[in-house]
Amino acid sequence: MSKGVRLRGAVLDALVVEARREPDRECCGLLAGRGGVISVVLPARNSLASATAYEIEPAELFALFRRMREERLDHLGIYHSHPQGDNAPSARDLERAFYPDAAFFIIAPRPDAPRPVRAFRIANGRAVELAIETI
Numbered sequence: 834m835s836k837g838v839r840l841r842g843a844v845l846d847a848l849v850v851e852a853r854r855e856p857d858r859e860c861c862g863l864l865a866g867r868g869g870v871i872s873v874v875l876p877a878r879n880s881l882a883s884a885t886a887y888e889i890e891p892a893e894l895f896a897l898f899r900r901m902r903e904e905r906l907d908h909l910g911i912y913h914s915h916p917q918g919d920n921a922p923s924a925r926d927l928e929r930a931f932y933p934d935a936a937f938f939i940i941a942p943r944p945d946a947p948r949p950v951r952a953f954r955i956a957n958g959r960a961v962e963l964a965i966e967t968i
């Protein structure tokens with residue numbers, strides 16, 4: 834299992850912008866790319882409109898997966914923000930990580946966050962932090 838995740842630098846910036854756009858609720862979406870490198874951010878609506886949880890509606894998720902297929906992109910990650918807290922996986926994140934092969938990104942939108950973007954691999958309720966490599 835890989836201990837790192839590769840992405841375009843623009844993706845990192847886009848995630849922080851996305852998280853700061855809605856400082857009072859968790860933002861969320863999928864990440865896609867080719868050759869194992871994340872290059873595309875696919876924002877989704879947080880149907881819970883919550884500051885402490887997120888959910889993407891099945892119909893929207895289906896549309897995003899169809900778009901990736903049509904554009905020949907691989908699903909490589911999923912992201913959401915933690916507007917109020919630390920950007921480590923919450924108990925709910927560990928419980929509800931449905932993509933064991935995807936990198937799980939958590940963004941801290943606060944300007945004083947020491948590491949605004951962190952990535953994890955989550956499987957069987959356990960998280961392993963991934964090194965983020967921008968290329």
Ligand SMILES: [Zn+2]
Nearest residue numbers: 915922923926
């Ligand atoms: Zn979370």
